[in-house]
Amino acid sequence: MSGKGGFFDDGNTGSGFSTETALTATATELQAPLIAYFYSKENRYFEFGTTEPEGAVIPLEIIGPGSPFINSTYALLDPSSPQITVGDKLRLECLPLDGSPSFQSADVVVKGKDYWIPIAIPDSELKRLQGLDVEVTFFHLPQAGGANPSPARKVFVASELGRKPVLKVEGVVNGMLEAAAFPDGITVRLAPIENLRACYGIEILWTQSPDHWVERQRRLAVNPKQTIEFHIAPEVYLPHVGQSVTVKYFIYLGARLSPNFFWGTGAATEVSFEVI
Structure with a gap:
């Protein structure tokens, strides 16, 4: 991550799965596609x-400059249902609910039934679909x-975030926080x-x-149109008079606080001061 902000590409990935690992269950009917991204560092x-x-x-930042997730968005299709046979x-299809043109992939031949079948969703389509509610499905084309x-x-491609503001720390004046004034x-x-x-x-x-x-x-934004507040207990600063402090913030893009989408906002948004 640069001083201007960006993803922390440090392998803090949590769980994931490989299309080289066999499916653990057999579907009884056609399943909705899984919407996933490929992290090349972890393969x-x-x-x-x-979320609802x-x-x-899908945060649009994943296709931006410096992102480790460029050209990495996929729909993963489960071919294990009995309706699908090898050779089908x-x-x-990605269908915007506002009536915009849909995206359709090229047909993919089923070569086996034991592994996920990944179909790429191009970055150009993500950009076109930003801000739209989309339904992603696939068509089984029997021989x-x-x-x-x-x-x-259901899929939503979220537009890139706007300008990241500087944090405001109560009591900081001219680069100093008078600790005793805030017991x-x-x-x-x-x-x-x-x-x-x-x-x-x-x-x-x-x-x-x-x-x-x-x-x-850490917390969810919940009401993103309002100022978000964090309470800092006096124990954080009262024992540390004479210390230099920096307060910074980070954003978890997308839903469910994915560690892969941990976004640093850059040094320009930080606040540094002395506790006196």
Whole structure:
């Protein structure tokens, strides 16, 4: 991550799965596609976090400069249902609910029934679909003819976040915080960010030089159009008079606080001061 902000590409990935690992269960009917991204560093797929009402949330930052997830978005299709046989074809469709043109993939021939079949969703399509509610489905095209649709998966491509504001730390004046004047705690405030969604996470980190973590708090945005507030207990700063402090924040893009989408907002959004 640069000083201007960006993803922490540090392998803090959590769980994931590989299309080289056999499916653990056999479906009894056509299944909705899984919406996932491929993380080349781990050589694994990770499902996008889901929430309501959006469904799977794809943050558009994943196709931006410096992202490790460029050209990495896929629908994973389960071919194990008895309706599908080797030699049949599958076709993916992304259908915007506002009537915009849909995206259809090329037909893919089923070569086996034991492994996920990944079909890429191009970055150009993600950009076109941003801000839209989308249903993703696939069509089973039997060799005998016809087209059978799978259940749909709801997807929302979230627009990139707007300008990231500087944190406001209560009591900091001219680069100093007079600790004794705030015996009951202080408030750290983050002004609204354009396109922030309720399912995104915000984390603040209170550090002392050189790199000592003193306080860390994390929460969902919940109401992204309002200022987000964090209460800092007096124990965080009263014992540390004479110390240099930096308070910074990070954003979890998408839903479910994915560690892969942990976004640093850059040094320009931090607040540094002396506790006196």
